Every structure is written in structure tokens, then in C-alpha cells.
Amino acid sequence: MKALHVVTLHTPTHDFGGPTRVALNLCRGLREAGESAALVALGDGFPGVLPRTVDGVPARLFQARHVLPRFEVSGITSPALLAAAPRLLRSADVVHVHLMRDLVTLPVAMMAARMGRPLVLQTHGMIDPTEKRVAKAVDVLGLRWVLGQADAVLHLTGSERELTEAVTAPAPMGPSYRLVNGVAPQPPRPQPRAGRPPTVLYCARVQEGKRPQDFVGAMPTVLAERPEARFVLAGPDTGALAEELLALARSLGVGHALEYAGALDHAGVMERLRSSDVFVLPSVKDAFSVSVLEALSVGLPVVVTRTSGLAPDVAAAGAGRLVDSAPEGPGAAENGARVGRAVLELLDPAAGEAASRAAWRLARDSFTLDAVVETLRGVYATACERVSAAPSPRTRYRRPAGRPPRVP
Template sequence: MTYISEDGAFGGPVAVAAGHAEELARRGHQVDLLAGWDGKARLSIPGVNVGLFRARKVAPGLSGLTSIGLLSYLRAHAADYDAIHVHMGRDLVTLPAALLALSKGRRVFLQTHGMVMPDNRALAKAFDAALTRRALGRADSVFVLTDAEFDGVTAVAGETVTPVIARIPNGVATRGVSAERDVDPPVVLFLARLHPRKRVLAFAEAARELSESGVRATFRVIGPDEGDLAAFLAYKSEHRLNQLEYAGAIASGAAVEELSKATVYVLPSFGEVFPMTVLESFAAGTPVILTDECAIAPDLTARGCIEPTTGEPRDIARAITQLLDSSDRRAALVEAANDALTDWLAIGAVADRLEEAYA
């Protein structure tokens, strides 16, 4: 996979890959997880051989990362593997890795995490023409999360490429925990990259509305800066929001621990496909507020797993108030989420699908 860093900047795909690896190793498979690395982060997965290789930027953004060490290792050891599962984005780590493994005659499975969707920017078009379409067309299978991602991958592949695509959900281990926490005042958590698409400023506006109306709660923001930190801190300072705090970034694998300390988790982002932090919140027993624009939101709403919101600050504030005021509502969301983790979103069910595909 692309990148493991101390600030958890590539959090969702890391959590998914680690979950797959741990469950497959638990079932008796020999599993290696290979990733680009910032030279600082630590990652340990029970039963899994973790290989971290320094990644460096050769161009701006995550897409500009490459890891000569990872690609050299794979070139030398690709024949050791019966299946190579690449958590792939438009970058110079995973795309070359996928093509290298294919050139060695290995069985290759790609998982795109919503990162390979139609994009008219020049850099995306260049990646697709040079690398992406070749990888999609030659892989044994491409794993997608939703029907929308299925359509997107098909569109990126183009008319001359017919990838084999399978829909497999994300999954986490069921923990069977309770929604009730001895937290006073209650903690309302935003945990995501501080990127404009994640909309931390909408969370801040909702926190302001609730603080000014006398709601007693701590509004905590956790995540690495990807463009919105300065604006967030300026907004907090301008409105003197002492109840709103920024706790910095956390390492990969630490999300469930942070979520387990919260009373409510809020993800106000648009353009999400299948956010892993929502599943991790389910595993932590923490009720979730999610925008109804998220691709997986309709299914989660139908199952009663989330409190849906339009994503506008006033509606986010309404949803937060509803959950803080009702322990019964919080408990109902957690119970429904546990039911979903037992079947649809259980890591065991996901691993069953992976084993079938690899075989």
C-alpha cells in the first residue's frame, strides 16, 4: 500500500489493509504487508510480517510519493507470493507495484478505496493513460465498495479495457461494546484529515452554535493538516471557542482508541464512499453522525446505524443535540451498528470473500 506515516494521513486504506492482513493471518495464511513509510511510524499487526520502506516525494501531494526500496523488494520477491493484493491509488508506489507484480506473472487483486474515480485534472489523466488503465485491465480482480465506485472504475478503465470488478465492503471486528461512557462533559469528536472535503469548518460552526446556546460539551478535532488547519484555528480564535479544541494528528491504528473516548462521532464530509472511521466508530461503540450525501449513508440509515444529516452546520448541531439529549437514541444506534458488524460489515465475512477471490 501507499504510505504509513506518524500522522495517519493515509488512515482509511491503512486500517482496511491491516484488518484484512490480521484476519487472513488468523486463518493460517502467511501474510506480508508492504508499504511506503515516513521513517517514523510504527505498525505491528498480530501474525503479519510488516515491511516498511522509505517513501519520498518526487512531486507534490500523496500522488507524488514513490518508494524505490518497496519496488526493489517486490521485484526480487514477487514470485514468493500466491496472491498480491494492492490497495491502489493514483500514485507512484502502488501503481508501479501492481504493474511490476503483473509483469512477474503473479495473481494481482486491486482495491481502489474510491481513489480511482473519473478525474479531469491533467495529472490524473496522465496517470490513467500511462499506468492506471493497464493495471485495471490486467488485474485478476478489482475490489470496489459501492455501485458508484463500480461505475467510476469502469469509466476510468475506458472502452478498450474490461476489468473484472467485485463489490466487497469494508469490515471491522465486532467488539460488542456499550454506548454509555463515563465522560463529563460529553465529547463530540471530529476525526479526519483537515482537508476541505472533510469540512472541519462545518463542525466548528456547529460547535459554535451549540456553545453559544449553552450546550455543555467538549468539541474535539483530531487529524493531520491538509489545508484547513489555519482556517480552523483562526475561526476558533475569532469566536473564542474554548470548548473547541485541536488535539493534533494520531498514528495509524489509533483511531478506535480515540473514538472509544468520545460520546458522539461526527463526520461532516462530502464525497465519501465508505469511510473507515465510521466502521471503527461502530467497533468502538460510539454513535455516528454522517452526511446523507456519503455513498454508504442510505444503507446505514435504512439499518438505523447512524444519525443522518445534510452536512450543513445547523443540521449537524441539531443531530448532536438529539444524541446528547437522548441516551436511548445513542443506545439504539450502537445496537444497530453492532448488528451490522455481526453480518454485513464483519471482518470475517470480508475475509471469506477475499479467500474466495484469491482461490
């Protein structure tokens, strides 16, 4: 089976983060399982010729054109990609689109549906009801329709499924399946050496939605008890916040303890995870963070908010600590202190070692890429059978209102 994964953007500094990383992981896992898989995306920020492989995955990248700059990643496209899309779609047995409201994945998904190609959509928590006028117009012009025509819609959590269904209501959405994110198994990281200063790591896109300011805000609380601790802020500065965060650390009197490492490649990410003692991601909306999964995979204890998608798994396994987070208003001033207290708990040697073991077991037992890929292969087979049973591509997208039972 040949699977074509379509995602919006790939850059040398991994600015688009999770969706591209998930697409690459799935492609790599499918290829290791004996299937054919390739990536199609926009490329931006590359000097010279765009690469033909990304992390060992065959890739067809098209130069990004910033046609609507104020919409950032939603406002980029490529006429060349859209022109080549029909040929690329016909070459695939199944089309897997990592869908968002944009000028790449949405039009390609609509083409695939109209061509009668088996279509799998994965929304990564990015499709939910909105009051924004432009987004609502996009929903009316095509998003609702393509969600209804999909042969499979993948969700990470029950909440994500309900929010995506609400976008299509009252019309039904295509058959829904749960597919968690997965990571490659890793050997556990070495336990901290005695006398080494502890390191607290944030490694994700540096943007407002991830709340890196709460990571910096935790520093005074931690350093008051562990003055030798060091903090590393890593990730592409997609929100142009890095200088503000460094200035915030200086204003709090803790600038000496903060390093901004910038964007890292995957090998650099894994190296930082292995050399750290606690991982912090204060984001309040991450559906199923790949960064957190990668931290768990090496046995690095995590601090995440209660509203993040992985919070129930982390809590049940004892793989870290959960914190409450106020996204705005007076209560937000306490976010940093809450994160700091959670970090201090995990810097206790006994608690940190227990959480480390639990983190590694959680990733190994519940979130290995092999298990995720096996589930995905089953979804692909069902999607292909669904299309084969349709009378013709012309009638494929004129389905009756009913749909098969949802797979939990």
C-alpha cells in the first residue's frame, strides 16, 4: 500500500512542530512495516534546492509562497503544489491529510474527495468551532464538506472528536477513529550524576500558546531552593518571544540561569532530553504533544497542565506532575509559581527517580510507534474498502446521512 501524507509546512527549524513531526513519524513507521509512504508539503527557509528526503522519508516539497502574510502559516500556499496534486493523489492508494484551515491541506483534501481517493483526515486538535469570521467562511466553503466526505477522521481524544463533529453539525462527519501519537522506543536516559547542577528543559515552539512565560516565571521559585539549577529554553522562536523571555528572566533576577538554545534538529532534541532532569510544557491546549511523548520515551519526568491531552496518562502513571493554569487575568500571575513547585518536587532524588521509571514505562507500554502504525494500517484498509464499495467516484461523495459505528 502506498500512503501519501500531506502536511502544510516543513522548515529547517521545524517551525510547524507537531503535525509535521507526526506525519514524518508515521511515514517512517509505515515504511519500516513494509508499506510505501511519502510526504508532500510546502518547504520554506531552505537555502538552495529543497530536499527530497526528510529524516529518511521521501518528500516532495514545494516552495512556500506567502500570499496572505497576516494569516501566517494559514496564508501560505504553492500554485505548483496545487497543480501537481491530482497526479500525486492518483499515485497513492490512500491519501492521509493532516488537516487545518489553510491553503494547502484543505484544497488537497477536497481534490482527493472529488477524485474518489481513499481519504484519511487527521486534525491534531486544530479543527474546532470558531467565531472568527474568516475561519467560519472557510468552514462553509469547504471544511465541513470535506470532513463529511472523509473515509476516516482521526482524533487524539474524545474531546477532540466532539469538537470536530461540532464543526460539521448538523451534518454528519465521516467515520471517526482514535489514533494517538507515537514515538520510537528509546533506551532510558542515564540517571543524574551526583554533584551535577539539575537542568530544567522547555523544548517546543516558543510562542504564546505554549506559555513559555510560565516556564520562565517558575525560575525564581526553583532557584530559591535550588540555586544551582539551570534552565534551557529550546525551540523555534515562531512567536518572536525569545528576547522578551530573556528580558523577563533578567527582570526577575534570574537571567544568569537561563539559556536560549534556539531551534534544534531531532538529534539535538533527543540529546537535550537525555541530559535534562525535568521537562516543562505549560501549554493549556496541546491535544497530544509529541514533545512530551519524546520526553517520556527517554524517562524524563514532565510537568504539564491539567488541560493538556496527555495529562490523564501522566497522572495515572505517576510520570510527572500536573499543574493548574490560568490562561489570562489575575490568576495567571501564579502560573509560574505553580510550575516551580512542581519542578521542585521532581528534583527530589527519590521522587524524580520514581517518575523517571514511570515515564519510560508509560511511553513503552502505551505510545510506541509500532502499535500506532499497526492501528493506522487497519484504518487504511477500512478506508480503502469503503471506497471500493461505493458505486463510483462520482457518487462516492453523495452518501446517505448515516455512517458506520464509530470505533472507540
